Amino acid sequence: MKQQEQSRAIQFEAFGGPEMLRLRDVPAPRAGAGQIRVRVTAAGLNPMDWFMTSDAATAARFGLSLPCGFGTDYAGVVDRVGAGVTGFAEGDRVFGGALSRAVADHVVIDVGGTIAVGGDAHRTPDGVDDRTAATLAIAGRTATAALAAVGHGGGLGPGDTLLVGGAGGGVGVFAVQLARLAGARVIGTGSAASADALRALGAEPVTYGEGLADRVRALAPGGVTAAVDLHGAETARVARELGVPDERISTIAVRIDGIAGANGADAAPGALEEIAGLIAAGRLRVPLAATFPVERIRTAVELQAARHVHGKIVVDLR
Numbered sequence: 001m002k003q004q005e006q007s008r009a010i011q012f013e014a015f016g017g018p019e020m021l022r023l024r025d026v027p028a029p030r031a032g033a034g035q036i037r038v039r040v041t042a043a044g045l046n047p048m049d050w051f052m053t054s055d056a057a058t059a060a061r062f063g064l065s066l067p068c069g070f071g072t073d074y075a076g077v078v079d080r081v082g083a084g085v086t087g088f089a090e091g092d093r094v095f096g097g098a099l100s101r102a103v104a105d106h107v108v109i110d111v112g113g114t115i116a117v118g119g120d121a122h123r124t125p126d127g128v129d130d131r132t133a134a135t136l137a138i139a140g141r142t143a144t145a146a147l148a149a150v151g152h153g154g155g156l157g158p159g160d161t162l163l164v165g166g167a168g169g170g171v172g173v174f175a176v177q178l179a180r181l182a183g184a185r186v187i188g189t190g191s192a193a194s195a196d197a198l199r200a201l202g203a204e205p206v207t208y209g210e211g212l213a214d215r216v217r218a219l220a221p222g223g224v225t226a227a228v229d230l231h232g233a234e235t236a237r238v239a240r241e242l243g244v245p246d247e248r249i250s251t252i253a254v255r256i257d258g259i260a261g262a263n264g265a266d267a268a269p270g271a272l273e274e275i276a277g278l279i280a281a282g283r284l285r286v287p288l289a290a291t292f293p294v295e296r297i298r299t300a301v302e303l304q305a306a307r308h309v310h311g312k313i314v315v316d317l318r
Helices: 047-052 056-061 137-149 172-181 192-201 212-219 234-241 271-280 294-305
Strands: 006-012 021-027 035-044 073-081 093-097 106-110 120-123 161-165 185-190 204-207 226-229 249-251 288-293 312-316
Touching: 006 294, 021 294, 035 137, 047 056, 047 294, 073 106, 073 137, 093 137, 093 271, 106 120, 120 271, 137 172, 137 226, 137 249, 137 271, 161 172, 161 234, 172 185, 172 192, 172 271, 185 192, 185 212, 192 204, 204 212, 212 234, 226 234, 234 249, 288 294, 294 312
Parallel strands: 161 185, 161 226, 185 204, 226 249, 288 312
Antiparallel strands: 006 021, 035 073, 035 106, 035 312, 073 093, 093 120
16 A cells, blocks of 8 residues: 655644744645645745634634644745646646645645635745745735825825834834835834844834834924824824824734725735735835744744744744
8 A cells, every 4th residue: 555645834723922832744635626735835824824823713703723834934845736727737836725724835826826825826936935935925016005095096106104013023024125125104013123234134223112103203204195104003093193094004913993904805906916026026025023943943933933023934844
């Protein structure tokens, strides 16, 4: 009898914190009709990963049940192609998202699927390494959606001064650079320790916390025209205090009456391809805060969950 092909996967046997994560040997998934199988080389972490799996009730809201995988962003190489698939071949480098199952040696993707249902895959351009590609699916989409929500119909431009809350986080590194590429001036909130990192992205740093409105006024006496809050509600509230109209404010982590809430599902078609192309052309960069081997997944998640890193955290599965 032919031995079953094996694969490693990070799994939860009970929902909870990083201490509940386990690296398991499991049967390797097979690609069926309309599917590809990807040999994952890197998986990027996002706050939603540990939020979704923090307890059974939250997991159920996202359609997750035990035993459950972990992580959503992935990059790797196609190693199996199911019947009827066109557009992908074995050996193609790809990246994308597969909800709560990306941190594994292999992931099966529905070619016509979405991150939440079946997963999705995009070609990785030459000039974009797998670690970088593994950071794009959630944060890249979310950043473009948050910016589009404050575009006032015509998008951001040279006449805009954009206030970005949580500018040094995983979504912020994309939002800041995309806004700068559009010609906007960007003021980014963060800790005092993040100032140099924010300047490197093209933002003018300002510390969050009490007195934020006054500090922004000092930096931008001509006013702020738009704001995206990528952490909580402080930046959105300050934007209102500074006279920014609600239709030019967006949030991703909380919902505020009258203000648009944005998530990656709202991103325009082709958003990820555009971001990947900018990276390949050297016009956008993704700072990696840390990389960990899959055996150190708990340490990686603990660092990510602390929400004090500047950039993205990636787990290697090579």
